[in-house]
Amino acid sequence: MAFFLRVAFFLVAFFLRVAFFLVAFFLRVAFFLVAFFLVAFFLRVAFFLADFFFAMALFPCLITTEPAAHLIETVSSSQQLFCDPTQIFYRLIVPCS
Known part of the structure; x- marks a missing residue:
C-alpha cells in the first residue's frame, strides 16, 4: 500500500x-x-x-483644404516648381508661399 x-x-x-x-x-x-x-x-x-x-x-503647399482642381488653377508656375518632388533640394532653400 x-x-x-x-x-x-x-x-x-x-x-x-x-x-x-x-x-x-x-x-x-x-x-x-x-x-x-x-x-x-x-x-x-x-x-x-x-x-x-x-x-x-x-512640401507645406500639400496641406490645403481646397479642392485639387482649384489649387492647380490658382497656384502660379513658380509655386508649382517649388512643390514638385523632383525639385526637393531647391524646395529646402525656397519654401512654398
Whole structure:
C-alpha cells in the first residue's frame, strides 16, 4: 500500500510540475509576443509620423483644404516648381508661399 501511495504522489507531483512548467512557458511566450507586437506597432506609428511630418516640412503647399482642381488653377508656375518632388533640394532653400 505504501508503494502505491508513493507512486501516486510521484505521479501527481510529476504532472503538476509539467503543468506548471507549461503554463509558465506559454505565459512567457505570450508576454514576449505581446511585447514584440506592441513595440512593432509603436515603431510603425513613429515611422509613419516621422515620414508624414518630414513630407509636410518639405512640401507645406500639400496641406490645403481646397479642392485639387482649384489649387492647380490658382497656384502660379513658380509655386508649382517649388512643390514638385523632383525639385526637393531647391524646395529646402525656397519654401512654398
